Amino acid sequence: MRLSIRILRSGIAGAAFGLCASICDAQLVVIVSANSPVTALSENQVADIYLGRSSRLPGGTEVQPIDLADDAANRASFYRIVCGKSPAQLRSYWSKLIFTGEGQPPREVADAEAMKKLVASGTHVIGYIDKAQLDASVKPVLALR
Amino acid sequence: MSRPFISCPGRAFVRSVAFATLFLASASQASNLDSLFTLSGFGTLGATYSSLHTADYAGAAFEPYGAGASRNIDFADDSRVGVQLTARFTSQLSALVQVVSHSNYDNTFTPTLEWANIDYAFTPDLNVRVGRIELPTFLTSDYREVGYANPWVRVPPELYDMAPITNSDGVDGSYRMHIGAVTNTVHLIYGKSAFHAVPGPIRVQAQGIFGAFDTIEYRALNAHFGYLRAHASVPFASDLPVALYSAAASLDMEHWFVQAEIARATAEGLTPGYIGGYATVGLRVGKLTPYVTYAVEHSLGRRVLSENLNNGQRAASCGVRWDFAKNFDLKVQYDRVWTPAESVGLFMNEQPGFRLGSGTNVVTAALDFVF
Numbered sequence: 001m002r003l004s005i006r007i008l009r010s011g012i013a014g015a016a017f018g019l020c021a022s023i024c025d026a027q028l029v030v031i032v033s034a035n036s037p038v039t040a041l042s043e044n045q046v047a048d049i050y051l052g053r054s055s056r057l058p059g060g061t062e063v064q065p066i067d068l069a070d071d072a073a074n075r076a077s078f079y080r081i082v083c084g085k086s087p088a089q090l091r092s093y094w095s096k097l098i099f100t101g102e103g104q105p106p107r108e109v110a111d112a113e114a115m116k117k118l119v120a121s122g123t124h125v126i127g128y129i130d131k132a133q134l135d136a137s138v139k140p141v142l143a144l145r
Numbered sequence: 146m147s148r149p150f151i152s153c154p155g156r157a158f159v160r161s162v163a164f165a166t167l168f169l170a171s172a173s174q175a176s177n178l179d180s181l182f183t184l185s186g187f188g189t190l191g192a193t194y195s196s197l198h199t200a201d202y203a204g205a206a207f208e209p210y211g212a213g214a215s216r217n218i219d220f221a222d223d224s225r226v227g228v229q230l231t232a233r234f235t236s237q238l239s240a241l242v243q244v245v246s247h248s249n250y251d252n253t254f255t256p257t258l259e260w261a262n263i264d265y266a267f268t269p270d271l272n273v274r275v276g277r278i279e280l281p282t283f284l285t286s287d288y289r290e291v292g293y294a295n296p297w298v299r300v301p302p303e304l305y306d307m308a309p310i311t312n313s314d315g316v317d318g319s320y321r322m323h324i325g326a327v328t329n330t331v332h333l334i335y336g337k338s339a340f341h342a343v344p345g346p347i348r349v350q351a352q353g354i355f356g357a358f359d360t361i362e363y364r365a366l367n368a369h370f371g372y373l374r375a376h377a378s379v380p381f382a383s384d385l386p387v388a389l390y391s392a393a394a395s396l397d398m399e400h401w402f403v404q405a406e407i408a409r410a411t412a413e414g415l416t417p418g419y420i421g422g423y424a425t426v427g428l429r430v431g432k433l434t435p436y437v438t439y440a441v442e443h444s445l446g447r448r449v450l451s452e453n454l455n456n457g458q459r460a461a462s463c464g465v466r467w468d469f470a471k472n473f474d475l476k477v478q479y480d481r482v483w484t485p486a487e488s489v490g491l492f493m494n495e496q497p498g499f500r501l502g503s504g505t506n507v508v509t510a511a512l513d514f515v516f
Contacts, residue, residue, distance in 0.1 A: 044326040044364070053321075053328045053362055055269040062269065070471070084365060084399045086429065088468040093397075095294040095515045098185050100279060100287040101231060101241040101264065 027131040028078055029140035031116070036123040037061075041141045047082045049126065051093070052103035057124075065106040066118055066127040074112070078128050081144045183231040189292035190512045191223025191299075197505035200492035202482065204299045204509075206309035207341065208248045213505065214496050221248040223299055223511055225290055227259065239264045245290060250341040259290075260312055270321040278317050278334060281358050282308045284369045284393035284406050292513035296404070296427055296436050296466060298478040299509070302491050303442035303458050304421040307410040308373070308389050313338045313354045332358040338375075351375040351387065369393040369406075377412055382450055387412045402427050411445070416453055418445030434466040444488070454501065456488035473514050480507040 030046050032038050038057050048054035050065045057063045068075040070087070079085050085093065097103040109115050112129045119127040120137035127138075134140060193212040195202035201211030204222045212219035225247035233239045240263045246256040262276030279287050283305060288294045290311075315336020322329045334356040342349050354375040361368040371391040376384045391408035407422035420443045427436030444456040464478030484490030486502040 042326075047364070048323075048326075048328060054323060080399065085397075086399065088432065088474075089397070089399075089429070091472060091515070092294050095187065095291055096285075096288045098183075098231075098515075099187060099227070099229060099243070099291050099294070101229075101239070101260070101262075104183060104231075 026074075026077075028074060028081070028128050028144040029131045029134065030126060030128050030142040030144065031119050031134070031138040032126050032141050033120050033123050034137055034139050036139070038141055041126075043082055043142065043144075046126070046142055050079070050106060051083060052097055052105075057126075062124055064122075064125050066115055066125060067106040067108045068112070068115060068128075069108055069110055072111075074128070074130060078144065181232055181234070183233070184228070185231070185516065186226070186228045187291045187293060187515045188226035188513070189224055189290075189298075191220065191292075191509060192511075193219045193222050193507065193509045195219075195505045195507045197492075197503055199496045199499035200489075200503065201494040202505055202507050203306075203491050203493050204302060205247075206302075206306045207250045209250055209252045210248075210494065212507070213492075214494050221254075223509055224248070227290060229260075237266045239266075247290065270323075271318075273316065273318045275316050277312050277314050278336065280308075280310060280313050280334065280338075280354070280356065280373070281332060281369075282310075282356070282371060282373055282389065283391055283408065284367075284395065284404070286311065291515070292476075292511055293472070293474060293515045296402070296425060296434065297438065297462070297464065298476050298511040301423040301425075301438060301440040301460070301462075303440035303460060304406055304408060304423050306491055307408060307419050307421050307442065310338050310340055310351060313351075313356075315354070326363060328362040330360045330362075332356075332360070334358075347379060350378045352378065352384075365397045367395045367397070371408075377415060379415065382414055385413045385415055400429050402429070409445075411447065414448070414450040416447075417449055417456060418447040419443060419457070420445065432468045434468070436464055436466070438462040438464075442491075444485075454487070454489040455491065457485050458488065458490035459483045459485075472516060473512070476509075476511045476513065478507075478509045478511075480509070482507060 030041060049063055055062055076087055079090055094105045109118055112133050115127040115129055116138055119125045193204060195213035197213050199214060201213045201215050203211045208222055210216060211222050225245060227243060227245040229241065229243040231239065231241050241260060243260040244256045245259040246254045249255055258277060260277050260279055262274045262278050264272055264274045266272040281287050285295055285300060289300045289305060313334060313336035317334035319330055319332040336354050338351045338354060340349055356373040358371045373389040375387045377387050378384060389408060389410040393406035395404035396402060403426050405424040409420045411418040421441060423438055423440035425436055425438040427434050440460045442458045460480050460482045462478055462480040464476055466474050466476045468474045483504040484502055489495065489501055
């Protein structure tokens with residue numbers, strides 16, 4: 001319900017500003033800091049990092065994944081595309097890891113702006129945003145469709 | 146209540162691990178308590194009905210009563226609550242304490258110290274733990290009590306009751322390898338354990354527990370192989386060899402899942418030995434997850450020292466999980482249970498009039514939550 005209202009709201013906003021491209025054709029990109037040596041990641045690598053199976057980037061640098069808030073539409077799309085899992089499936093997945101001490105889910109941020117800021121601040125952080133939200137502080141390493 | 150957490154020789158040892166955890170915690174800076182500690186919890190409120198009134202249907206080992214003979218609707222068997230405190234002192238050193246309250250062999254809900262260990266990660270992929278550690282005997286052993294993490298109202302007892310011990314006091318190590326897109330984790334464990342089998346006074350001690358496990362993860366596929374051995378001692382015999390081999394796989398897709406396990410367990414002189422297994426298939430339809438399960442425990446008919454009439458059990462189940470709110474689910478499950486002739490199966494508290502080879506219909510409703 002909340003999700004559909006949100007989509008509706010952004011749809012209205014998009015139409016109003018004539019920015020439909022970023023909403024109707026929303027494309028997510030996985031990002032790292034502009035200063036990071038990483039240039040490309042595969043879907044499998046990103047999935048392993050976000051599911052707590054791997055904590056390193058190719059080359060050996062430790063990596064910390066960042067999530068959008070639990071109810072963010074882009075977060076649901078991200079996990080559906082990368083891991084093929086629904087929000088409820090993911091909560092069940094993480095409860096398996098939490099209650100065996102194997103790991104904690106990725107740190108959450110409120111919105112894409114906060115995500116960009118955090119990712120830009122260090123070379124060991126990865127996140128995901130809408131392609132339209134890209135700027136010089138971060139660089140895309142994987143496009144998701 | 147002054148009842149001990151659990152009466153076992155490793156108690157002092159585990160307690161010192163718990164104290165060491167607290168000491169390390171207080172020695173760490175108090176300013177970043179938020180990032181240092183993580184408190185999590187889980188629980189299930191279950192109600193179970195069994196149509197056979199001459200014996201109790203037991204959903205889990207170690208529980209003194211069940212639905213059927215002792216209770217018309219049993220709220221104890223499938224209910225539990227657990228709290229876990231994780232402390233991350235540095236990126237390499239962490240500790241975990243988990244306390245669980247469920248129906249105990251002595252008909253109390255006295256919390257037991259399920260796990261308490263200190264974890265040192267030499268690298269992000271190689272770690273060693275000391276303390277009370279979970280025994281990853283089967284695919285979901287690590288979280289068998291976390292209803293929210295499992296598809297059913299309870300783990301299939303036909304398989305899981307073959308090796309119902311959940312922890313061991315000792316050490317373990319695990320090493321994670323990345324081979325292309327495959328993650329492979331090798332896990333070795335050594336320790337000892339003690340527990341009360343039902344009926345209560347029978348205390349079983351397991352010494353020299355050694356386990357080797359391998360877990361393979363590739364996208365939605367998860368496979369688990371295990372070997373476990375130990376020596377069990379009971380009041381009437383000691384050093385009885387116990388051995389278990391297990392294999393399991395699950396495929397967790399966006400719109401469906403399938404999960405199956407098989408194991409062979411022998412406890413010389415204590416049980417006739419069993420081969421058990423199950424297969425579950427489920428669909429994901431919006432917030433609903435309907436599923437069906439078929440589970441078997443087959444007796445190997447080996448010689449036993451004292452009477453053990455569990456010569457196997459079978460069950461066919463269907464149910465549905467409803468993820469009605471964030472971090473909550475509601476499940477309803479129906480089980481049709483059969484036992485072969487001359488077997489009491491997993492029934493207990495048999496009343497006059499109970500016949501070997503009986504079956505029952507079980508209906509369970511469960512509310513699971515995590516926080």
